[in-house]
Amino acid sequence: MSRDPIARAQSADINGERLWRRHLEMARIGATAKGGVNRPALGEKDIEAHALLATWARERGFSLAIDDIGDMFVRRQGTDAHVEPVVSGSHSDTQPTGGRFDGIFGVLAAFEALEAIDDAGIETKRPIEAAIWNNEEGSRFVPGTMGSGVYSGRLALADSLATADREGATVAEAVAALKRAVPDADVRALGAPIAAFVEAHIEQGPVLEDAGEVIGAVTGIQGSRKFYIEVKGEEAHAGTTARRHRKDAFVEAVAMVNALHEIFHDAEDLVRFTIGQFEILPGARAVVPGKVKFSIDFRHPEIAVLDDLGDKVEPTCLSHARACEVTVDELPRSPPVAFSGLVPDAIEAAVQARGYPWRRIFSGALHDAGNLARLFPAGMVFVPCERGLSHNEAENAKPSDLAAGAQVIADVLVDLANRD
Numbered sequence: 051m052s053r054d055p056i057a058r059a060q061s062a063d064i065n066g067e068r069l070w071r072r073h074l075e076m077a078r079i080g081a082t083a084k085g086g087v088n089r090p091a092l093g094e095k096d097i098e099a100h101a102l103l104a105t106w107a108r109e110r111g112f113s114l115a116i117d118d119i120g121d122m123f124v125r126r127q128g129t130d131a132h133v134e135p136v137v138s139g140s141h142s143d144t145q146p147t148g149g150r151f152d153g154i155f156g157v158l159a160a161f162e163a164l165e166a167i168d169d170a171g172i173e174t175k176r177p178i179e180a181a182i183w184n185n186e187e188g189s190r191f192v193p194g195t196m197g198s199g200v201y202s203g204r205l206a207l208a209d210s211l212a213t214a215d216r217e218g219a220t221v222a223e224a225v226a227a228l229k230r231a232v233p234d235a236d237v238r239a240l241g242a243p244i245a246a247f248v249e250a251h252i253e254q255g256p257v258l259e260d261a262g263e264v265i266g267a268v269t270g271i272q273g274s275r276k277f278y279i280e281v282k283g284e285e286a287h288a289g290t291t292a293r294r295h296r297k298d299a300f301v302e303a304v305a306m307v308n309a310l311h312e313i314f315h316d317a318e319d320l321v322r323f324t325i326g327q328f329e330i331l332p333g334a335r336a337v338v339p340g341k342v343k344f345s346i347d348f349r350h351p352e353i354a355v356l357d358d359l360g361d362k363v364e365p366t367c368l369s370h371a372r373a374c375e376v377t378v379d380e381l382p383r384s385p386p387v388a389f390s391g392l393v394p395d396a397i398e399a400a401v402q403a404r405g406y407p408w409r410r411i412f413s414g415a416l417h418d419a420g421n422l423a424r425l426f427p428a429g430m431v432f433v434p435c436e437r438g439l440s441h442n443e444a445e446n447a448k449p450s451d452l453a454a455g456a457q458v459i460a461d462v463l464v465d466l467a468n469r470d
């Protein structure tokens with residue numbers, strides 16, 4: 051893409067007050083008593099959030115499209131109908147005790163950018179779009195970043211559509227419900243080419259706030275591997291079964307957990323190793339545990355470390371199984387992502403032109419941009435969040451920081467949508 055100096059000079063000032071108001075309106079959908087948000091992916095509340103965005107889009111004359119995995123796109127047309135769009139966006143689903151900004155900020159920043167560009171009467175050569183990627187959080191349907199994962203070809207469509215939540219409702223049924231709620235949406239082809247993708251998100255960490263900076267230009271996303279371990283012993287009477295006759299799944303699982311924590315301990319503290327689920331079955335006081343299930347979430351910026359340490363999970367568990375049997379299942383991996391070139395360069399140019407205090411920053415959390423970067427030029431913009439707190443009902447962000455993030459998105463969209 052070559053730079054058009056005339057188009058480059060033109061951008062639109064976003065409306066920070068409107069952006070904040072839209073955040074408050076969205077936060078009412080699925081609001082929790084403690085001031086957070088609970089919007090499971092394509093549940094009733096999340097579909098309501100999609101429908102609200104669709105209403106705002108129609109008021110503007112923007113067009114709507116939905117793909118087969120339930121990603122939704124709001125489009126402002128460009129002057130050339132035959133070129134790929136420049137897209138910005140994030141997700142509208144939340145963790146069960148989620149906050150008001152994780153995900154939805156990236157959607158609303160993109161939509162505010164479209165509105166501001168529209169208000170300013172700026173024509174772009176390429177269409178510009180605000181996207182909601184389906185099921186980023188992975189708390190209703192596993193795995194997360196499902197919408198962008200299927201769009202980019204990392205996850206299979208059929209398997210993803212067949213995935214069910216705890217009540218047995220499938221992704222396919224949820225996507226059908228979304229399409230009914232937005233009946234005027236066109237069909238978007240999965241994997242349809244995107245000229246460039248840029249995602250705004252709250253940092254979900256303390257670095258920007260601590261440094262008094264407003265924008266993080268994201269250089270990459272660390273990779274992750276996720277495992278489910280099942281240790282199978284034998285249920286027995288707690289009063290009559292001698293130690294030598296027990297197949298105690300809990301005792302052996304604890305030995306595995308301790309060994310894993312030792313292996314995953316690194317002096318530089320870059321390894322992120324979490325056992326967040328641990329279930330003892332049947333879970334009765336007077337019964338020797340017959341089964342234990344636990345999860346492993348392992349993240350690191352370097353692929354070599356992900357390979358090396360991740361490959362030790364199964365042998366370590368096997369070596370601590372004595373009387374019990376152990377099985378180790380792994381979910382599809384997310385390799386580390388490096389953002390470089392077109393999009394990060396445009397972000398840094400926009401930030402410097404606006405004079406915001408900023409830094410380059412690496413993302414510890416997964417994001418949809420990581421999937422999209424597999425196929426398309428991509429990048430991310432972080433804004434500070436209070437105390438780095440996220441996946442928490444107390445999650446908070448300053449209106450002025452959100453406005454700065456949306457401004458960078460608007461400037462990047464105008465810039466990139468006027469390149470060949």
Ligand SMILES: [Zn+2]
Nearest residue numbers: 141152153186
């Ligand atoms: Zn998020």
